[in-house]
Amino acid sequence: MHATISAQTLLTRELLARRRPGYSLEAPFYLSESILAADMEHIFGKHWIFVAVEPQIPEAGDYITVDFGNNSILIVRDDDMQVKAFHNVCRHRGSRLCASQRGSVGNIVCPYHQWTYDLSGKLLHAKHMGDDFDPSTSGLKAVHVRSLGGLIFICLAENPPEDFEHMAQEMTPYIAPHRLADCKVAAQVDIIEDCNWKLTMENNRECYHCVSNHPELTISLYEYGFGYKPDAQNAAGLQRFKDVTAANHARWESMGLPSAEIDTLDDRVTGFRTQRLPIDRAGQSQTMNTEVASKKLLADFVDPALGGLSFWTQPNSWHHFMSDHIVSFSVLPISAGKTLVRTTWCVHKDAVEGVDYTVDNLTAVWNATNAQDRRLVEESQIGVANGAYEPGPYSPFTEGLVEKFCNWYVGRMRELTR
Amino acid sequence: MHATISAQTLLTRELLARRRPGYSLEAPFYLSESILAADMEHIFGKHWIFVAVEPQIPEAGDYITVDFGNNSILIVRDDDMQVKAFHNVCRHRGSRLCASQRGSVGNIVCPYHQWTYDLSGKLLHAKHMGDDFDPSTSGLKAVHVRSLGGLIFICLAENPPEDFEHMAQEMTPYIAPHRLADCKVAAQVDIIEDCNWKLTMENNRECYHCVSNHPELTISLYEYGFGYKPDAQNAAGLQRFKDVTAANHARWESMGLPSAEIDTLDDRVTGFRTQRLPIDRAGQSQTMNTEVASKKLLADFVDPALGGLSFWTQPNSWHHFMSDHIVSFSVLPISAGKTLVRTTWCVHKDAVEGVDYTVDNLTAVWNATNAQDRRLVEESQIGVANGAYEPGPYSPFTEGLVEKFCNWYVGRMRELTR
Amino acid sequence: MHATISAQTLLTRELLARRRPGYSLEAPFYLSESILAADMEHIFGKHWIFVAVEPQIPEAGDYITVDFGNNSILIVRDDDMQVKAFHNVCRHRGSRLCASQRGSVGNIVCPYHQWTYDLSGKLLHAKHMGDDFDPSTSGLKAVHVRSLGGLIFICLAENPPEDFEHMAQEMTPYIAPHRLADCKVAAQVDIIEDCNWKLTMENNRECYHCVSNHPELTISLYEYGFGYKPDAQNAAGLQRFKDVTAANHARWESMGLPSAEIDTLDDRVTGFRTQRLPIDRAGQSQTMNTEVASKKLLADFVDPALGGLSFWTQPNSWHHFMSDHIVSFSVLPISAGKTLVRTTWCVHKDAVEGVDYTVDNLTAVWNATNAQDRRLVEESQIGVANGAYEPGPYSPFTEGLVEKFCNWYVGRMRELTR
């Protein structure tokens, strides 16, 4: 609304300019509502954001609403089975259209004065508006939406980053074999963390904290998979991990399952990373006993030991694709100090609860791990709010992906706020 | 506190200047705490605000407190039976004087150090203050107060708008016959709506939303009473409504009950509107069965079918006077996104609860309607907070009074902030 | 972060400059978050703050955390039995170190990635950091700490006010005889008052409100001890109080218990006041029956009638030392409108609960008094937030110490913000 640059913008730029590589961010990046507003404008407003999986809206007319910052996005499957996205706000006097998080509709009817839109966003009926009123000017505002193998990404910008195509091309061979379109949602859990979204993301990008904090997750996770300072004591263990990985990669690739690492986290607008990693012990799935959680495997898989294909995206998601289930995480800012983490578990749509799988067993590892991570990031939020906090050094061995997240964030923000 | 004009004031002026007629207001008018502060200063600080009815303080020494924004106003009936109003704050070290919403006192005694004021606001006692202290400098700060046929209005300004007199002159013949002074309060209900006060007011100024949202209210309300796009299908119904109204107006006027519409909503500082409208079906009262809620009629009425005299005031009230009861609504801002709606039902002071009326029957229609309106305005608040909201067009047939409210608001604000 | 002076700072300076002596402060001093931030920076950031008593951490490894504003301070007793204080924040990525309010540790281990500090703040272990990492740069940030006869004061400034020494020299003879080091904590109660910390302090600095509000406290308190407008009616009572005080002072001084008033509240950076006052009726202790609450007297006392040695400090504490127990109050701001009041009761460490004392009897007077004061200061906060509040005059007889508190505050702020 201003032609002049606000003091807040200048301060944000100064903080971005002086960011010290290899060190955690300064406190205002986690505390300031005006930086959160800038994050919403530039990061969540101009990048591809992961918000849902297609099995959440299997039928025509199914919809979900996804809220973050001051956005509420309505995601619907239209009558041609296409996924569409709209701003969840009436073009008359602005009432929210859909208050529920999910549902099924023929048309979208505003609760206030019953303006009625079809699933393409077109205004069909508006009583009492008179003959001078042109309904075509008052359709729902559309939002760009793309599905990558069933993972739904939206972009609020008018001109979304074009390199989504690169990610789609590179990732499709990895993801497609797991056939997310043939899945159903077995469980979805929302938790609200009292911390800035960047602390949630940074926590996701390292496993330095795993050994002491995640007893359930580290049953299936190889401790060497996420960075380690090499020294004489762990040389043998590290070599064994490398050998297991190499052998499995060869096996999986021969089955048509790409496994090699791709990492564009810090050199693309639509940055991502992928890697198929072996699973420890029984080697099948991220469960308490490392065996599959669902006896009905995904797609046409017959071998349950396919490791875990991880897919991390900037700025707000990560996913693990296994032989029997897929778990997806979406991180959505609510305010500077409040963040929604939505975890979705998918299994084959023909898997029968109580027979092929139980929700408790399927969700046990990540429910426990999420609760532990929540405590860690909330203690971090409290800590960085301490007036005595100052940025500290990252481990060159275990926090490289945290550094990449911060570099990407700072780089994108510098570019977009200049 | 500043000689220079703040960035906030400049922004508010810009938003006021660019307001598009015929369209809903831009989002900051509903969301910004600084605009709410401007509303409190200019609208609620410089206009006549409806706050109570005289039957709330029937006896000498009776008081109520009315809180809105950062005001708390003490309204008392003094020993000469006059209504007086004061700021509810001690002149010593500023303690709130009366914490209760209602009570009865001889003098007003501060709970902290017992400074004691009489009902005219004069400081009577203040211990330990020494001989140099002049109590006459420390009386309570008075607030302008006027009763219009028992409806209590206050004005916080030093020089209140003088056209209150016009409203009083024009409205007294309409209101006086219902004799509010001979009433008692049968029920009072406060609800807090999570929305800006202007959304509450705009919602009150149209019935476009009634047909789909107010099943109880529309029993007694003629659907044609609040605007309709004329077309071939409704021509007959509309004509019937006009005929009924004309016939009733003639009958009521002959009984000494003025009924013709007056509308100064958008062309006076103290804007208001009135109209006596027929009631549908049994034609008596805004109840579930449209019959009177109180067998003991008001004043010396013998005919229960007197329609409903509606009285709407800028910026914050509306009232319905019927043959058997009066219902009054006061809208008081708490913050940008929180508003108190206080509904008061009065019946004849000799009506006996359980015999002449029951509170449940008396309040059923408006309790239900208030709950429905609350949901509508809260969904609107959520909607206009959506970053994608933009002002939409008003119906020329059903939202004319909403437009008048917004015009009045914008006009007053432009005048007072320039 | 700014080279230029913010509008907020200019406004604060203007408010400080125009403060009217003898009158309560203007509203923004109680309401504004930016003035609270200035209070935290200049008052709580640069003065000696009372935070705890040594009996809270009797053993090596014992710690407490004390939170105020955006500070969390870790106070530990190290292996040499010295009291040390650190900022409770990890030097790696800033997690809070200790989430509990008290505990006992060998080393201080961060919950996130297990960086481990010893009780002198030295970083002992930090895995995966590589050979280039120098742990000596990443020790805990120390905070200045001093014990005055067992009362623990901290100062967050790099160069704390040097006149703490004067206070220590003058007060040690008063306090030392009560031997706080030989005490144990019998009870500690935190209450959160919904008011600015300055209202809590001002309330503490006068007893104008006592007679009408503190029925329990005024059993033991002489009404003349805290200021009175002299007149014909109270001349006799006042003379009797002076005689009792003079006689007791002579007796106590002869026992080695200094009793004369010292008052530097408004003429030192580290301002304080002390006075040993007689106790009414049985004359022994601030209890409901004015007899000792603990049969096991402090130190080597044999006479239970030692009056009450009061010790008030700027900006945030007061204490009463009696023959049988010591009660200490620490006031810690949370936000502009929220303040922690922590009350700690100490008895001789050999006193046996249920035999020598009961917690109920020990704490009865001050728990009741705190609850009454809480209501008073919360009504004051509500009152000063009223737009009609303006500063009122202090009583020259009963509010002299309130004036001294405000003078000290305003004087220090003027000095430090110029």
Ligand code: FES
């Ligand atoms: S606001 Fe949606 S129809 Fe009026």
Ligand code: FES
């Ligand atoms: S504040 Fe009211 S008497 Fe002191």
Ligand code: FES
């Ligand atoms: S934040 Fe403390 S060890 Fe990492």
Ligand SMILES: [Fe+3]
């Ligand atoms: Fe984790």
Ligand SMILES: [Fe+3]
């Ligand atoms: Fe309504």
Ligand SMILES: [Fe+3]
């Ligand atoms: Fe008190």
